Amino acid sequence: MAEGAETVKVQPLRVLLQPVGDNDWHLLTQLALQLPQHLPFVQCQTAAKALPLPPSAVTLRRQWLANVLLAHLVVPAGFDRVIGVTQVDLVVPPLNFVFGLAELSGQRAVISLARLKHPNDEDLTLLRALKEALHELGHTLGLQHCPNPWCVASFSNSLADTDRKGPQFCAACYHRLLVAWQRLCLRAE
Numbered sequence: 001m002a003e004g005a006e007t008v009k010v011q012p013l014r015v016l017l018q019p020v021g022d023n024d025w026h027l028l029t030q031l032a033l034q035l036p037q038h039l040p041f042v043q044c045q046t047a048a049k050a051l052p053l054p055p056s057a058v059t060l061r062r063q064w065l066a067n068v069l070l071a072h073l074v075v076p077a078g079f080d081r082v083i084g085v086t087q088v089d090l091v092v093p094p095l096n097f098v099f100g101l102a103e104l105s106g107q108r109a110v111i112s113l114a115r116l117k118h119p120n121d122e123d124l125t126l127l128r129a130l131k132e133a134l135h136e137l138g139h140t141l142g143l144q145h146c147p148n149p150w151c152v153a154s155f156s157n158s159l160a161d162t163d164r165k166g167p168q169f170c171a172a173c174y175h176r177l178l179v180a181w182q183r184l185c186l187r188a189e
């Protein structure tokens with residue numbers, strides 16, 4: 001290595017999937033396996049124990065305030081990001097519901113499986129969960145919504161939108177993610 005050359009210590013982005021409330025542990029295990037296949041710099045694990053649903057987050061319509069759930073998530077030592085996964089329906093008023101929520105350029109995100117479940121197609125349910133997890137993880141790395149409807153960073157207003165987009169980021173979003181990750185690696189040195 002030439003003297004003075006800058007070296008970046010490459011470190012994986014360590015993501016914890018944190019179940020919140022009752023959960024589908026089989027799906028969580030599959031999700032933890034699949035996330036790194038779509039974002040190769042990610043290392044993913046599932047927390048051993050679920051967090052309880054915060055009682056203060058429930059609304060009169062039996063939905064749960066996504067921002068309150070998000071605020072209850074903790075990024076444990078040894079992790080860079082936490083994604084809460086819940087089966088209850090999430091909402092951010094005045095919207096009717098949300099599939100998930102994330103801190104933009106932050107460390108925490110939450111996704112709901114409530115509207116993603118297909119009654120008899122587990123693979124489709126998993127694929128939808130994967131897309132939502134990738135989408136919210138993208139926000140934590142600074143991604144805004146992408147105008148490309150096939151990009152996983154595009155906004156989902158309905159399940160049809162989620163099913164239309166692929167589990168991939170477009171080239172522009174993927175590049176932004178790589179830059180964000182490299183910045184994190186530099187900061188960690």
Ligand SMILES: [Zn+2]
Binds near residue numbers: 139145154155
């Ligand atoms: Zn979004």
Ligand SMILES: [Zn+2]
Binds near residue numbers: 153169
């Ligand atoms: Zn994109």
